[in-house]
Amino acid sequence: MPARTRATSLPAPSRLDLGRLRNACSACSLRELCLPAGLEQREIDAVDRLVNRRRPVARREYLFRSNTPLQSLYAIRTGFMKTSVLHVDGREQVVGFHMPGDLMGLDAIGSSRHVCDAIALEDCEVCEIPMDKLELLSREIPALQAHFHRILSREIVRDHGMMLLLGGMRAEGRLAAFLLGLSQRFAARGYSSTEFVLRMTRADIGSYLGLKLETVSRALSRMQDNGLIGVRNRHLRIIDREKLQAAAAHCAGKAT
Amino acid sequence: MPARTRATSLPAPSRLDLGRLRNACSACSLRELCLPAGLEQREIDAVDRLVNRRRPVARREYLFRSNTPLQSLYAIRTGFMKTSVLHVDGREQVVGFHMPGDLMGLDAIGSSRHVCDAIALEDCEVCEIPMDKLELLSREIPALQAHFHRILSREIVRDHGMMLLLGGMRAEGRLAAFLLGLSQRFAARGYSSTEFVLRMTRADIGSYLGLKLETVSRALSRMQDNGLIGVRNRHLRIIDREKLQAAAAHCAGKAT
């Protein structure tokens, strides 16, 4: 057994532990999404121990609620979730849709309290990552630290993209960009990028895109009529990606 | 002289060095904004050494440009800046306004390249913080690490707020919320929260709020007529904060 060189939370090489192994990050299909590349074995083991447990979240259940103290971040293992905040007048505004491999709760770090509600759009399973342990471990594993910073930063970039979309595009362009974004995220996870299921309602999409649900419905119909997409209930197919991209680019409209 | 207990980038207690001292974070009026509380003296010294130098940025000059490699983050010491991204069709969209104490470049960490342009709205002075050194030092000073995470997270929260505003409020509400936000940020920096100068053009404000400059102008006029504010060129005064808050809350409109 190798000698431990200094006090650290890195574990000795793990023994066989089937119960843990089944849940291990090292065995997770989302590894590339969640973990930085190039970790040493004992670092991977440490990360495995970092992740507390898998936890199921039933459809319509809250993973966390606004104003609740932040204890853990959550990585989605399976399923689809949405995050939303409430307007002063009580209306709900969706601020994000989240799929397997996404890390949730990042916006709570600033105040140590959640600032949005996270709701499962279907039955989900999430990995719980205690925030304090994450900060501890990322001090010891520079690659993990850098990876975490990248994730935070990318969230900012994503939000800037949304600001762009909300501030400068019209209905059809927003929808086109939204669908292309989903497509890309599905592709990155190994799912079909041309055919997928919209797990959220039209109202959710509208809220996210700053549109009314009727407008979403109309825009989808029009895009279907023009042969860009096929929609049937929540099942969506991208038929002409070129045209869809053109719609997203061109429907920038509003010569801000 | 105290013995150094382990290899580290923390310096020995600094000697008198007037040139450095004048620029030191420890002497900076923005200390509370930039630095975590409760650092030990030698930690503060380390942070002082982290910040490379003050650098002037003339009005209209770029602090950094999109797609440029990220080397450093920048903290604004004096002056006002804006960040913007370009739409596919070349239109500029403002994604943020930045004032003393703000940290810029956070959105570049994800890709190691800047994803927006930063332009000085007036003559500025910024502190350059090399990213690699920051990550190094934050591994050694947990308080610094936590502070940095908080800053990143708060940026995400701020952006969510913008999404809310862009997605769910109408022109006058957006403007009211924008002005109140500015007011609050000025207050946090010790400036007047009721009377200040808008360093940006109406077009910049419009771009930021997803409105045309004419709409901004009209909304400002109307709010002036109704006694909420006083505007004279770029000089703005908040006359009736209650009503302004009501406008921001009530003009949520759009029953999304």
Place this chain on the structure above:
DNA sequence: CGCACTTTTGAACAGAATCAAGTTTTGTGG
């Protein structure tokens, strides 16, 4: 299997964009 929710579609309306002057401010060079 039925009831509630979701979605589609239509018609009227409203808010903001666009187009168009005209005015004021600012910045520059003489």
Place this chain on the structure above:
DNA sequence: CCACAAAACTTGATTCTGTTCAAAAGTGCG
């Protein structure tokens, strides 16, 4: 310091996109 040109701002009239209101059809959950 003034004059002039460019930029920024205000205001009005018109147009158009998206919202609102309304009703009917479709889905799927319990």
